[in-house]
Amino acid sequence: MYIILKKVSVKMISDSVAESFEKNNRELIKKTEELESNLITSLKNIELLISENSQHSAKKISDSINEGFENNNRELIIKIDELESKLLKSLNSIEILKSENSQNRKQIVYLETVLKDIYDSSVIEKKICPICNSQISAFLPFGDPLRENALCPNCGSLERHRGSYLFLKEKTNILEENIKMLHFAPENFFREIFSKKENIEYFPVDLNPKVFHLKESTDIQDLQFPDDTFDFIYCSHILEHVPHDQQAIKELYRVLKPNGAALIMVPLKPSLKETYEDKSMNTPELRQKHYGQSDHLRLYGSDFQGKLENSGFNVSNDFREKIDEKSVKKYGLKSYRDFFYCNKKIIVKK
Numbered sequence: 453m454y455i456i457l458k459k460v461s462v463k464m465i466s467d468s469v470a471e472s473f474e475k476n477n478r479e480l481i482k483k484t485e486e487l488e489s490n491l492i493t494s495l496k497n498i499e500l501l502i503s504e505n506s507q508h509s510a511k512k513i514s515d516s517i518n519e520g521f522e523n524n525n526r527e528l529i530i531k532i533d534e535l536e537s538k539l540l541k542s543l544n545s546i547e548i549l550k551s552e553n554s555q556n557r558k559q560i561v562y563l564e565t566v567l568k569d570i571y572d573s574s575v576i577e578k579k580i581c582p583i584c585n586s587q588i589s590a591f592l593p594f595g596d597p598l599r600e601n602a603l604c605p606n607c608g609s610l611e612r613h614r615g616s617y618l619f620l621k622e623k624t625n626i627l628e629e630n631i632k633m634l635h636f637a638p639e640n641f642f643r644e645i646f647s648k649k650e651n652i653e654y655f656p657v658d659l660n661p662k663v664f665h666l667k668e669s670t671d672i673q674d675l676q677f678p679d680d681t682f683d684f685i686y687c688s689h690i691l692e693h694v695p696h697d698q699q700a701i702k703e704l705y706r707v708l709k710p711n712g713a714a715l716i717m718v719p720l721k722p723s724l725k726e727t728y729e730d731k732s733m734n735t736p737e738l739r740q741k742h743y744g745q746s747d748h749l750r751l752y753g754s755d756f757q758g759k760l761e762n763s764g765f766n767v768s769n770d771f772r773e774k775i776d777e778k779s780v781k782k783y784g785l786k787s788y789r790d791f792f793y794c795n796k797k798i799i800v801k802k
């Protein structure tokens with residue numbers, strides 16, 4: 453019995469263990485299968501992720517590179533546009549400069565032509581000083597403000613000297629006939645001519661004898677000559693220095709012979725109706741400022757001719773207006789304006 457029991461018990465234990473093993477195995481197998489399945493899924497996911505990630509990165513890199521290129525291109529295009537714009541501007545500037553240059557060249561050619569004409573005409577038609585007979589290309593500028601064609605480079609004559617000398621030569625017989633001549637402040641070039649002329653009995657005079665190498669002083673306001681002494685008086689730029697100019701004009705009239713003549717010149721401002729004279733202008737500075745020269749005592753206006761006529765003179769002053777332009781150029785008379793040829797009226801006694 454015991455043996456039987458023992459056998460039954462062993463069999464029961466053995467079965468129970470076997471069953472327990474089997475159950476355990478099945479569960480292990482099942483879990484292993486589940487894990488395998490999970491593992492496969494995970495691997496697939498990993499593969500998928502790797503694949504996705506790789507594609508994504510490549511695209512990202514590619515996009516980034518493309519974007520970089522695009523940005524770079526855009527910047528380059530902008531720079532190229534800027535350069536093109538600058539180039540166009542430069543080309544425009546070059547065109548403008550070319551045009552200006554061509555205009556300048558035209559002006560230079562124009563001026564060269566004018567200068568050539570002037571040069572040609574000055575070579576062919578030399579200027580002539582009627583006083584010293586020099587043939588010159590040009591008279592020199594002179595004065596303040598400068599006057600062109602004014603000063604003879606040879607004898608030092610100015611427009612008024614050449615103009616009045618031409619007048620004496622062409623319109624009077626003073627240089628040919630036997631005459632007695634009174635000359636105030638005698639200019640060297642005139643003194644040279646007049647003193648050597650046999651027909652002229654010549655009296656050079658001035659208030660300041662030393663300046664003109666004269667023996668004695670002569671005051672135009674109080675002449676030490678008898679009435680009716682001279683045939684001709686040359687009195688240029690004297691009266692504006694004299695305190696009593698009306699008295700001086702009277703004296704000129706007095707010492708002239710009947711039918712005698714005086715050539716009288718003063719600096720004159722034609723736009724001034726009345727002579728400007730103010731006793732309070734008593735310093736060289738004030739006189740310079742108001743009269744144009746420090747030793748002038750007044751500034752003559754267009755009433756000057758009346759002052760001469762008041763003393764009895766017949767006055768003509770249209771010589772300058774009758775000089776043709778060719779002679780004006782030839783003799784340098786452009787600024788030669790005011791001179792007064794004064795004849796002493798013949799007084800017919802009844």
Ligand SMILES: [Zn+2]
Pocket residue numbers: 581582583584585586604605606607608609
């Ligand atoms: Zn000269």
